[in-house]
Amino acid sequence: MRGDLEWGSIPRLVRYAAGRYAGGEAVVDGRQRISYAELGERVERAAAACIAAGVEPGDRVAVWAPNTADWISAALGAVCAGGVLVPLNTRFKGAEAAYVLARTRARLLFVTGTFLGTSYVASLRRARAERELPDLEQVVVLSDTAPEGYRTWKDFLAGGDAVTEEAVRERGEAVRPGDLSDIVFTSGTTGRPKGAMITHEQTLRAFGTWSELAGLTEGDRYLIVNPFFHTFGYKAGIIACLMRGAVMIPQPVFNVGTVLANVAAERVTVLPGPPTLHQSILDHPARGAHDLGSLRLVVTGAAVVPLELVERLRGELGVATVLTAYGMSETTGMATMCRRGDAAEVIAATSGRAIPDTEVRVVSGGAGQPGEVLVRGYNVMSGYWEDPEATAAAIDADGWLHTGDVGVMDPGGNLRITDRIKDMFIVGGFNAYPAEIEQSLARHPDVVDAAVVGIPDARLGEVGKAYVVRREGASLTAEDVIAWARREMANYKVPREVEFLAELPRNASGKVVKGELRTRG
Structure with missing residues (x-):
């Protein structure tokens, strides 16, 4: 059983x-x-x-x-x-x-x-x-x-x-x-x-699977930086550790220096978190002063994972297992996950395949084309609390949860999330996905952060407007950003307007509030 x-x-x-x-360490706080x-x-x-x-x-x-x-x-x-x-x-x-x-x-x-x-x-x-x-x-x-x-x-x-x-x-x-x-x-x-x-x-089944696929073992020392109020912090953290007898080391505030110190002092072996967490560890000037050799398992996701990041985690830090995953609150936090042994390219470019005993599909115009991601299985929520209308809008009569996420599935069933449906805009008949454009803009050396929304255009219907946070001390102009974008992406994706902000508006979960940007015009 x-x-x-x-x-x-x-x-x-x-x-x-x-x-x-009983006698093993459970929590170090x-x-x-x-x-x-x-x-x-x-x-x-x-x-x-x-x-x-x-x-x-x-x-x-x-x-x-x-x-x-x-x-x-x-x-x-x-x-x-x-x-x-x-x-x-x-x-x-x-x-x-x-x-x-x-x-x-x-x-x-x-x-x-x-x-x-x-x-x-x-x-x-x-x-x-x-x-x-x-x-x-x-x-x-x-x-x-x-x-x-x-x-x-x-x-x-x-x-x-x-x-x-x-x-x-x-x-x-x-x-x-x-x-x-x-x-x-x-x-x-x-x-x-x-x-x-x-x-x-649902909780036990999903995170029993997570623990198995990740290879969490008794005695693993798990630094939990993901907040407990989030499904991933609570369930991939506390619940998974209870299942496997791993040691929970909660960290209340994300601070790279504290992460480095904790990893070294507590001989941390497991460190899940978003790609930015791992990138900041690799790039921290004091990294060399800390012994990070105990790390063996990293699970990441929630954003595009650069291939270079996977290779650096394996090469520079010697992390044996780096995995990516995708899920949302409505799927008990779990929908797809890479498997140990997957190629670095699969881990970096996708969020893996459907977890066992569940289904994931992309509703699109053809193989390899972007479309809405649908999930069906034991992991799909029983509904939204006292909101039957929202529940009916999210879960269809056949039990498929319509995630609102846009993705592409490769022939091996590996899913790559590209955007949110509500954020997509159409430029002269072409679907433009803000996340893809934002990822390209983020590669500019003077861009710290970027968000793109669609705005009305008399000729094309809609075009992109980029809100950009400049690197401190940079003299980047709107014209510079647009010119750089024209060299890096198809013309319909290029933002026609650029506005610089000190920081992007974010909600309590740290996600950019696109609605607030749209009201700025």
């Missing part, structure tokens, strides 16, 4: 890991070194406290905090009490967090104190004062201190002391594979974010 089906639920997985890997047995006890205590706080099976429990050991205990405790986890983006402002909390009618919230100079508690006060969150009964601050009306983490945990181990075990055993485990909200680049509903079985 497959391990994920044997566990059936996250509560059972937590108990399995606490017993199977600063000076804290927590064994798997200790982690099991912490999660059980948090679950007892959730029960004492009135959390019933199916209640939504939110966590709004950076990557820490307490995030792991709080989130898993809530899920082991039968709650449905709602992770909140740490970049959210108060109103954005309040929207998700109100939308899910969350009863309990775990929140950090001050993070990156922002008081999350203060951000919530207005929404609570104006009674925008009538269902939010308790807010627990993951700290030793809390303002009036809020509970400290220590006080919250103490509240569960009267709940027996048997009661906690019964609550966890009552969780079924088909029950909701979490609601992950989309980034909302084109409107209000929507909550993708994912079950325990």
Whole structure:
């Protein structure tokens, strides 16, 4: 029987890991070194406290905090009490967090104190004062201190002391594979974010597969830079480590110097993250001062991966396994993945093939042509939270999820994502894909960042306009950019206008908000 089906639920997985890997390290967070047995006890205590706080099976429990050991205990405790986890983006402002909390009618919230100079508690006060969150009964601050009306983490945990181990075990055993485990909200680049509903079985099956394809093993030391509020940070991080007995080393803020220091000090073996993370490590002037020889597994994606990056990771850092993958919240974070042994060209140019027991296809005008990416299988969400219209628009009658992503599939079934359908514009009858143009512009030595949108044109219908962030000290002009583009790409792709910005507008997930650029004209 497959391990994920044997566990059936996250509560059972937590108990399995606490017993199977009891003496091994589970979490390294600063000076804290927590064994798997200790982690099991912490999660059980948090679950007892959730029960004492009135959390019933199916209640939504939110966590709004950076990557820490307490995030792991709080989130898993809530899920082991039968709650449905709602992770909140740490970049959210108060109103954005309040929207998700109100939308899910969350009863309990775990929140950090001050993070990156922002008081999350203060951000919530207005929404609570104006009674925008009538269902939010308790807010627990993951700290030793809390303002009036809020509970400290220590006080919250103490509240569960009267709940027996048997009661906690019964609550966890009552969780079924088909029950909701979490609601992950989309980034909302084109409107209000929507909550993708994912079950325990989907989570365990998808990330059992991820662990197997990646080759994650017991004792691996995994630096988790991807934020826990994101499917990849939580599930390819925490859940995968629980399955395999790997060591979780959460890093709350992405800082290249800290990554280098952590890799060297903790002998990190596994480092997933976006291509920019790995590129910044390779190019960091202090790289040579750190021993990075322990790294053996890198999984990346979410953007085009230059072939040179794959070759440098293998050659300069000696990373044995470099893999790329593609997924989204609506596909439990997993849709395609490369396999160990794939050629560097496949890993760099594609996001791999459909994961086992699922289907991926591209709806296009012919073989090798761009089209919308469709996904079908156990990994497709059960729907958007309390939004049947959006669910029906996303998942058709045959069970295919229409991703809104544009891709190309090679004869081997390997998928290359090229753009978002909503971003595509048509120049004189030719489809222009902004991501492709942006990738070309980014190769200019004086361009730090670029975004392209379609704007009206009397003759061609639409043409491209580029918003560019210049390298500091560069004297790049619009004419320079256009001339360079004419040498690098087909004429219909060349932006007709260029506007320079200090930085591109991004949402809480770090994605460029194209709608805001379009309104600039």
